[in-house]
Amino acid sequence: MSDLSEIIANLSPEKRNQFLARLRSNSQTEGKQTVRKVDFSTNFEYRFQSDTPFDFRPCQVEVQDPEPGCVQIRAKASSLNFRDVMIASRLYPASPGVPTNMGSDYAGVVEKVGEGVTTVKPGDEVIALHVGHVENGEVRENCHFIQTFNVFEECVCRKPANISFAAAACIPTVFLTAYIGLIKLADLKPTEKVLIHSAAGGVGLSAVQIARWRGAEIYATAGTEEKRKFLLKQGVQQAFDSRSPSFAEALLSADIGMDVILNTLSGELMTESIKLLRPFGRFIHIDKKDVNANFMLPMSLFINGISFQFLDISLLFKNPALLNTSLQELLSLFERGDFVPIEHTVFPAADLKKAITSLSRGTHVGKMVIQYS
Numbered sequence: 001m002s003d004l005s006e007i008i009a010n011l012s013p014e015k016r017n018q019f020l021a022r023l024r025s026n027s028q029t030e031g032k033q034t035v036r037k038v039d040f041s042t043n044f045e046y047r048f049q050s051d052t053p054f055d056f057r058p059c060q061v062e063v064q065d066p067e068p069g070c071v072q073i074r075a076k077a078s079s080l081n082f083r084d085v086m087i088a089s090r091l092y093p094a095s096p097g098v099p100t101n102m103g104s105d106y107a108g109v110v111e112k113v114g115e116g117v118t119t120v121k122p123g124d125e126v127i128a129l130h131v132g133h134v135e136n137g138e139v140r141e142n143c144h145f146i147q148t149f150n151v152f153e154e155c156v157c158r159k160p161a162n163i164s165f166a167a168a169a170c171i172p173t174v175f176l177t178a179y180i181g182l183i184k185l186a187d188l189k190p191t192e193k194v195l196i197h198s199a200a201g202g203v204g205l206s207a208v209q210i211a212r213w214r215g216a217e218i219y220a221t222a223g224t225e226e227k228r229k230f231l232l233k234q235g236v237q238q239a240f241d242s243r244s245p246s247f248a249e250a251l252l253s254a255d256i257g258m259d260v261i262l263n264t265l266s267g268e269l270m271t272e273s274i275k276l277l278r279p280f281g282r283f284i285h286i287d288k289k290d291v292n293a294n295f296m297l298p299m300s301l302f303i304n305g306i307s308f309q310f311l312d313i314s315l316l317f318k319n320p321a322l323l324n325t326s327l328q329e330l331l332s333l334f335e336r337g338d339f340v341p342i343e344h345t346v347f348p349a350a351d352l353k354k355a356i357t358s359l360s361r362g363t364h365v366g367k368m369v370i371q372y373s
């Protein structure tokens with residue numbers, strides 16, 4: 001994936017200064033001032049005050065009853081994704097039909113249901129994958145990490161009883177990305193070799209678990225020695241540095257080819273990765289930067305009869321029925337005990353800026369979770 005420092009280097013001097021100033025100050029005085037004004041035990045949401053990076057604050061809000069086909073959920077926890085760092089930094093590329101609200105993975109309790117809702121009822125403990133609050137049949141923009149919100153019924157599934165709210169909030173985006181990528185698209189088979197890049201992050205750890213469940217032989221990359229040691233304890237065969245081409249050199253010189261690669265790296269590191277594929281290998285690319293920048297790949301990379309597929313999980317927001325069946329299928333595997341939620345660190349909702357800043361450093365293992373009172 002692209003490094004935040006690289007993204008920052010490409011900004012105009014004015015935007016760069018704004019960004020860096022915000023990054024330095026956001027968990028300090030500003031955060032404390034706004035926190036005092038808001039009662040976090042009742043309805044609130046975060047809102048951007050300007051286009052300046054990290055200029056979002058909590059606000060008290062009124063929540064209307066859910067419309068027909070919608071469910072009102074009181075969040076207990078929501079997890080952060082890398083997408084939220086990009087939105088907080090005002091760097092997230094707009095995509096038609098996908099709102100740029102922060103906060104998409106929620107676990108909570110159903111408060112009310114709108115007319116026609118049949119799959120859940122008030123009091124049910126649920127998981128929701130959604131990016132905002134529905135008003136007049138549409139998702140309202142500029143509402144982020146919302147405590148109580150209305151959401152389309154298709155975006156809601158029952159939470160497995162054996163999983164806490166904080167752990168459940170860690171499932172939707174990262175597990176769906178890894179599951180659809182490795183199982184549905186790549187059709188990873190037992191004993192096949194898989195390379196998972198940036199494997200200590202949310203998607204990476206989910207992918208490691210799914211690949212292990214599938215019986216594959218797992219190779220991984222991560223940015224620090226500490227993360228690589230952690231990965232070896234998760235059943236990874238060998239772990240390499242994700243920030244230099246040394247992983248490709250090591251695998252090529254040991255003549256270890258890959259059947260499947262789950263890729264978050266961009267530019268040269270991506271092309272070096274593609275070269276590691278065996279004949280009929282499958283490359284699942286999930287970093288949007290090169291796609292948005294129209295990065296070109298030489299056709300000679302495909303000489304081995306490999307396939308390259310770009311996966312963008314946010315497209316599921318445009319197809320709620322598919323979102324629902326995919327999430328149900330995944331959650332049934334958690335219910336059966338095939339998968340367990342990944343490592344996570346919990347922050348109170350008042351510390352959202354601190355949590356996003358922490359995620360943006362890229363030194364964490366697993367997920368960051370926001371907890372609501």
Ligand SMILES: NC(=O)c1ccc[n+]([C@@H]2O[C@H](COP(=O)([O-])OP(=O)(O)OC[C@H]3O[C@@H](n4cnc5c(N)ncnc54)[C@H](OP(=O)(O)O)[C@@H]3O)[C@@H](O)[C@H]2O)c1
Nearest residue numbers: 001003004082198201202203222223242286311312313362
């Ligand atoms: N296409 C899709 O549908 C989809 C869905 C979800 C996520 N993604 C993408 O998949 C990647 C991983 O997502 P995630 O949810 O697992 O994120 P995450 O938990 O925040 O992990 C991101 C990992 O990326 C690496 N990284 C490199 N530069 C970084 C930086 N400047 N700041 C933070 N981390 C940095 C770090 O790994 P190392 O330093 O250890 O390599 C970090 O562990 C991201 O690029 C995200 O945009 C795509």
